[in-house]
Each structure stands twice: as structure tokens, then as C-alpha cells.
Amino acid sequence: MDDCKPSPTFLPDRANQYPITEENQMATNAKTKTAQDSWNNNNLACTETWGFLFDDEELNVNFKAARDVKMSELAFYNPALSSGTLDKDAEYRAARLDRDFRKKSAATFEPGWTIPKAVQAMKEVLMDKDKLVCELAVTVDEAYNFSGEQM
Amino acid sequence: MKNKITVLVLALSFLWPSHRAVAQTNATAAANSGPSGDDIRQLVAEAAALVDAAKTNLPDLLNEGLKRLTVTNSPLAWLRALNVRFKAFEPSAPGKNAGLGLDYAYDKAVTDAQIFGNDNPAFLSFSVKAKGTIAFDPNNNPADFLESGFQLHLWQYFGQTQQEKPGADGLTRSARTHRLLAKPPFDAMTGDQIRASKEWREYHQKAIELEPSDFFYDLAGNVALESNQTFSKRQWAYGLEFHPRFRAWNPDSAWSKFNFFDWPFALTRMIPGQETHFKPRGWFLPSLMGGIDLVDPVGNADRFGVDPDKSAYARVKAEIGFRSKVMEFEDGSTVWFNSGYRYFQELSASPAIKRAGLDQYNYFAASLELPHNVSITFSAGKLPFDLRNQRVWGLGYKFNF
Numbered sequence: 001m002d003d004c005k006p007s008p009t010f011l012p013d014r015a016n017q018y019p020i021t022e023e024n025q026m027a028t029n030a031k032t033k034t035a036q037d038s039w040n041n042n043n044l045a046c047t048e049t050w051g052f053l054f055d056d057e058e059l060n061v062n063f064k065a066a067r068d069v070k071m072s073e074l075a076f077y078n079p080a081l082s083s084g085t086l087d088k089d090a091e092y093r094a095a096r097l098d099r100d101f102r103k104k105s106a107a108t109f110e111p112g113w114t115i116p117k118a119v120q121a122m123k124e125v126l127m128d129k130d131k132l133v134c135e136l137a138v139t140v141d142e143a144y145n146f147s148g149e150q151m
Numbered sequence: 152m153k154n155k156i157t158v159l160v161l162a163l164s165f166l167w168p169s170h171r172a173v174a175q176t177n178a179t180a181a182a183n184s185g186p187s188g189d190d191i192r193q194l195v196a197e198a199a200a201l202v203d204a205a206k207t208n209l210p211d212l213l214n215e216g217l218k219r220l221t222v223t224n225s226p227l228a229w230l231r232a233l234n235v236r237f238k239a240f241e242p243s244a245p246g247k248n249a250g251l252g253l254d255y256a257y258d259k260a261v262t263d264a265q266i267f268g269n270d271n272p273a274f275l276s277f278s279v280k281a282k283g284t285i286a287f288d289p290n291n292n293p294a295d296f297l298e299s300g301f302q303l304h305l306w307q308y309f310g311q312t313q314q315e316k317p318g319a320d321g322l323t324r325s326a327r328t329h330r331l332l333a334k335p336p337f338d339a340m341t342g343d344q345i346r347a348s349k350e351w352r353e354y355h356q357k358a359i360e361l362e363p364s365d366f367f368y369d370l371a372g373n374v375a376l377e378s379n380q381t382f383s384k385r386q387w388a389y390g391l392e393f394h395p396r397f398r399a400w401n402p403d404s405a406w407s408k409f410n411f412f413d414w415p416f417a418l419t420r421m422i423p424g425q426e427t428h429f430k431p432r433g434w435f436l437p438s439l440m441g442g443i444d445l446v447d448p449v450g451n452a453d454r455f456g457v458d459p460d461k462s463a464y465a466r467v468k469a470e471i472g473f474r475s476k477v478m479e480f481e482d483g484s485t486v487w488f489n490s491g492y493r494y495f496q497e498l499s500a501s502p503a504i505k506r507a508g509l510d511q512y513n514y515f516a517a518s519l520e521l522p523h524n525v526s527i528t529f530s531a532g533k534l535p536f537d538l539r540n541q542r543v544w545g546l547g548y549k550f551n552f
Contacts, residue, residue, distance in 0.1 A: 051333070060479060096367070099308060103315060105326045115265075
């Protein structure tokens, strides 16, 4: 009766998409795949990205399932807004994440990164409706150095 | 030998800037006075050290260069700021087919400078912007309004300023809690089960005490070319926009309780039974924009047909947007309500412009996002350059290719 099973793409429970299915993997580009592979619970960039989005109810799924949540599925992403106003919502969201990482996680910037650069880089990911939370975590990992990181 | 060493040292000094000055000084000294045996041995030793250092640091240098490529004004970074999404439009008239088109948005900040503020610094940023909707059939574009221009904007975020300190394990309270909750058994729980855990509730209560609310603003000065997609109508707009964002994180605060925008959805969220009491969210407060423009109508035949006066006029504009969770099911699937309203009003418009209805524009869009990629959308009103009011209902289904 396998034919009666719905395609994994249409399962609402994102936890069932972890690990990613062959079909999803084919549809995912290499950069996204790398981001998905780097999503792990020993990487503070990943756990803090998920944690702060979860705290603010931007998403309401566990760490595993959060990996494949799209930006358009986050609570801030209102597609009825003009792109200019949505852009400011993304900028606010990025500025809040920046403050969270630096004050609540005691993260410091990697060399060459500053507040505006990090906020701009996160905003660019947040504005892309098809980007995944794991891809946001990759940008976070590039910009911030979290104390107590273990791999 | 001397020449070889000089070339080697100069080549390495080029590769490794921090040693450049020292290496060049030594090489120049050797060339001027004639090297002794000790000088040559010292130069060889320095060169060997430089080779070792270069070998060790080159990957880091390359990685650093690569990182800069991705965060500064390289062509890649400029392209990364472009967001394009294809969309389908329903037929604009009987007998016409549904149309295809795309939304695009481009926003690239090219300079940033801290202007004032220590705990909550304010930054000035210069951005190049473009946004709009393009239909492959220009006559079937329900939002035929493109905006391209430059923006100088000042933004500031007011949030938690207290620095949390790492404990003996090197982790702050948030890092420790998030890591714990990212591991078994929590990584197999639903979001609501995690929220109900003692670990998250204790952590979150403390977090709310430290930061019960936050505030963000962006004040932007714009120069923009507004047009329809064929540029047959176009005008320049110079103006100011103010975007405030306030969010209350304490669910017991007045901002949360009296967020009447969220009241209907606080009720609908109780239907699946996961929320047992009426709980409007202070973090689902609306997004706002207010602004004023000076508009120079350089090419607007419809307007000039009504009023031949080609002088610039002032226009106020506003936008409010609201998104809230309608309900959430146990499997994590969510129903979202999205809405946005845009308003443009010309100040001191001539009677002819008022009679033609060209002084005021309203546009409302709303959608209900259902599980399984189904959405119901509605839009009504007109944007600048639209000559008639339109009401458009849509039923959408998203495919992931």
C-alpha cells in the first residue's frame, strides 16, 4: 500500500523531512545542502539561531525540524506588505538577532564583521522567502564567534 | 645569491603585508652596504621563517579574502541582494488567460557608519533599492507600480543592553538552555511541548524580565523613480519615510492584552484546543510606515490629461501591515493571516485632480495561508498609476520545483 502514502513533500509535519528525502535532496541546491549538513546541535550558531527564533515564536518546531523551515514561514514574513515595509521588518528581525547574539549569547564578531554588516547579511537571508533557517545559521556562523563552541 | 634573496624577500613581503616593511628594510640595507656572512644567514633565516609563516597563514588569508568577498561590495554580494519570485495573476478581464509575472526587490547597503548611541547605537546607511511587480502581459498586472532609487537611512535598535556572562562551562544562560533544548529528548518534542517544559519556561521568564519589550526605527530619505512597468507613466519622488517597530515580549503586559488586532486570532487559536485561554500576542503588533514625498510628475499622460500643471506636488503616504497565527495544529502546520494596507494622499490637489480621483490611492491586500501550500488571497483598491479600482480574489497553490 505504499502507493497510497502521500509524497513526503506534502507532509505537514516538518519533522518527517529530517533527514531530507531523496526527492527533496534533488531539488535542493548545493549551497542549501551544505547548510543542511552543517546543522547540528553542537554548533552554537545553529542552536542560538533556532533558540532565539523559537523564543520569539517566529517558529514553533523543535531543533531538528527547524532546519528546513523557510523564511516565508517565519512569523515576521508578511507577504501582504509592500517589499519596502517587509524589508524593514526583516531589518528589525536581523537587528534583534544581532543584539540577542551579542548580549544574551556573549558572541563576538569574526574579523571584518560589524553590526551593520551582520544585520545587512542576515536581512538579505531573511528577505529571501525560500532560504532555510539552516542557511540563516550559516550566515550567523560566518559573522559571529560564540564562546564555548564545540564541534 | 643576494639578488635571489632580495627577490624572495620582496615576493614574500608582497604576499604577507605585515612583514612587508621589515623585509624591505632588511633587503635595502643588504643592497646598500654589501652583506656580511651574518647578514646573509640572518636574511636566509628570516626568509625561511617567512615561508613557514606564509604556509601556515595562507589558508586563513584566503578564507579571510573569501569572507570579505561575500560581505563587501563585490559583484557576488551585490547580486545576493536581489530577490525575485515568480507569481501567477488571475485574468484581468473575461476571456483572458491567467498571467505570469514576477516580483522583484533589490536592496544593497553600500556604506554604514555609527552616528550616535553607545548601548543602542544608531547607524547611517546608504542603499540602492528597486522593487516592483512585472507581468509578462503588461495589461494583466494587478500591482503595476515599480520603484527604483537611492535611500539614505538612519536606523537604531533599542533592546537588551545587559551583557550576560558565560558560566564555568563557557556558556551563557541562553546558550546553555538552547543547546539543552536542541538535544534529546527535546528534539523529538513538538514546539508546544518544549514551551511547556520547566527548562524553557524558567529561562523564558528570566529573559522577559530582562527585556519586556524592544523598539526599532528606520528613518529614510528617498530619491525614487516611480513608474509602471512599461515606463509610459513615470514620476520622481523625493521623500522621507519613518518605519517604527515595537514588540512587547511579556504576554501579561498591556501591549499584549490590548493588541486588539490579534483578538480575533487569539480566539481562533483556541479552536484546536492547544491554547486554553485567550492570549493575544504583543509580538504580533502591526508594522507601520508613514512618510511624505515631493512628487515630480515628469511623464504621466493620464494626469496631464486632467490637469496640465506639470509642477511638483506634496503627497503623504502610510502603510500598516499585520500578520498573525490563526491556528496551529499538533503536527506543527500553521494557518496564517496576512494583511497590508497602503494609502497615498496628494496635498492641496487641484479640483480637477480630485474630480478624476487621482489625489488619493488606497490598496488593501490580505491572504490566508493554509497548510499544504494552499492560500486564499484578496486585494482591492489602486496604487499610483492604476486608473481603476480593482477587487481581486485568488486561490493559490504553491509548487516546489
